Amino acid sequence: MLHLFGKSDDLIVHGRAPFNAEPPLDRLRASFITPQALLYVRCHGDIPALDATHRVSVGGLAATPFDADAAELAARFAPHRVRSVMQCAGNRRADMRAVRPVSGDPWAAGAIGHAEWTGARLADVLRAAGCRDGDGLHVAFESRDVAETPDGPARFGVSIPLSKAMHPDVLVAWAMDGEPLTPEHGFPLRIVVPGYAGVRSPKWLGSITVQDRPSDAFQQAKDYKLFPPDMRPDTEDLSRGFTIDEMPVNSAICVPAPGAALAAGGVAVGGWAAASGRAVVRVDVSGDGGRNWTQAEIEEHDGSPWSWSFWRATLDLPAGEHELCVRAWDAAGQTQPALPDDTWNFKGYLSAAWHRVRVTAA
């Protein structure tokens, strides 16, 4: 049983120290806006004990650096609300692990959630600091938690290109779903970068620095890279990896659960689909492992390019064993690979093959 900061006690826990957990998929699918109690938690180190007086500094290539706590930011900058998915680059890694060993926790399809975030626009904060503008600049974030890395313990740090940082939907956020951030989700302040992998949305924010190069922290410089399929841990070559920012179109079946024993006939199938800044234009489902497909109904979507879609379909399943599959399409006509083998990489990132669930009907 888990009683951490009011997290739901039915989370699937991958690790306690650091704490990593995801919700069961039927629970995730129950609300279009994910409650904080159900949002997956991904931590690289211990959750730092910060209070509301914690101050964030803004500086670097900036004429008027300053620091502020959450209340000061809220008073000084117009609060902005953005609905956005938070999704780990390792979401659905379990499917890749089934192909060949991968490093990292075996996330099912629950390392994703969809929230309404409230905060100051990062662009407003950067402008207030008189930050330099121009091509090739980056905004680096250092957090207050310390993670174990191959180079020793170090503060968590990442960066995003300044061009992305100036997007009006990138936030220095203090609230999720109208409530202050809870400790495990970054209290008192975190960055939210819609459309990018969760790792680029640092929690427990300590500093914001405009600079002429990406962050040299471990998470930015050495981790969260998509490596080619022939690379293994012992042949890791950073120059052959690219930095994971945007995420591919992805989807999952949340009901029924794998192994479910169902009554033959019309079976209700439902799940999520998300496309990282593009609209999900269609979702297809199959009851026979992908030989025949039918279009699912988009049950819920809110028009935000950063949001997910909830879809549902009824499949007619005769008695016997069946492999259900889903694949989503984005507005650029891109869809998901059929097999996790197609995009396997030794870190198990961006696992987005057709999601398959085996069930039995009787």
Ligand SMILES: Nc1nc2c(c(=O)[nH]1)N[C@H]1C(S)=C(S)[C@@H](COP(=O)(O)O)O[C@H]1N2
């Ligand atoms: N400071 C800090 N920020 C962090 C992390 C972390 O370990 N430390 N994990 C990152 C990763 S990999 C993800 S997927 C998201 C998860 O956010 P959540 O735990 O609020 O769901 O936070 C990101 N921000």
Ligand SMILES: [Mo]
């Ligand atoms: Mo992540």
